[in-house]
Amino acid sequence: MSALQNQVVQSLDGLSDDSLEFILDMIQRFVKPAENQLVETAARKKERKLGILKGQTLIADGYDLDECNGEIAEMFGVDK
Numbered sequence: 001m002s003a004l005q006n007q008v009v010q011s012l013d014g015l016s017d018d019s020l021e022f023i024l025d026m027i028q029r030f031v032k033p034a035e036n037q038l039v040e041t042a043a044r045k046k047e048r049k050l051g052i053l054k055g056q057t058l059i060a061d062g063y064d065l066d067e068c069n070g071e072i073a074e075m076f077g078v079d080k
Contacts, residue, residue: 001009012020059065073079 012023015023
C-alpha cells in the first residue's frame with residue numbers, strides 16, 4: 001500500500017459509521033464513475049463507430065455551407 005493510501009486509511013480510523021457511510025457514498029458517486037468513464041472512453045476509441053447517417057447526403061448539391069459565415073459573424077460581433 002502506498003504512503004498516500006496509508007494516510008487515507010489512518011484518517012478514516014476512528015470515524016463514526018455514519019461518517020464512513022457518507023465518505024463511501026461520495027466515493028461511489030463521484031470517484032468511481034469518473035474512473036469508469038475513463039475506462040469506457042478508452043474502450044470506445046478502439047471500437048468502430050457505426051454512423052446512423054452513413055452514406056446519406058445531408059447537404060444539397062451545390063449548397064455552399066460557408067455562404068452565411070459573414071452574416072453569422074456579424075450577428076455575434078466577431079471580426080472576420
